Amino acid sequence: MTSPTTQPFKDLPQSFRREQQELLRAGITTWPAVQAIDELQLSRLAKSGLASARNLKRLRGIATLVCALDLPPQDAALLMHAGIASIPALASCTPERLVRQTGRLERSLGTRRQAVVDLNVAQDWINRAKQLMNLSLIHISEPTRQEAISDAVVCVKK
Secondary structure, eight states: OOOGGGSBOOOOOGGGHHHHHHHHHTTOOBHHHHHTOOHHHHHHHHTTSSSOHHHHHHHHHHHHHHHHHOOOHHHHHHHHHTTOOSHHHHHTOOHHHHHHHHHHHHHHHTOOSOOSOOHHHHHHHHHHHHHHHTOEEEEEOOOSSSSOOOOEEEEEOO
16 A cells, blocks of 8 residues: 555545646646645745635645644545644544544544544544654754854754
8 A cells, every 4th residue: 555645646525626726737737746835936826716725725834734743634634624633633642532533523524434534443542643743853053153163953763
């Protein structure tokens, strides 16, 4: 099974069809590329009239969850639509709250399928988010002097 981050994004919900067309037109075809969209590029994409800035920001949030947590896009979209749109928000959740919020959304959509998120899945996602939040940061600041000392931020996974 390949990671969602290596796959081109496709089969987005109908509400993102225009944004998908605009992203493809701009040559943005993978989740990491969507995650890397900056505000200026987002603004340019939205000026086309097809894509909305709001939906592009949502897609960027989904891409962050897909790339950082290695979640399938449909699970990342479920989290985003359930109001858990960032890694810090997910890390601060309890498994029970996550199951309740995603379950409420799925029921309101009338999906009639078995819930995607159970307590075990919720705990796994929360643990992944907490691991990302607990990265060790080493920051070496540059004092105001002649010697060449540069700023460096190093992330080390535990």
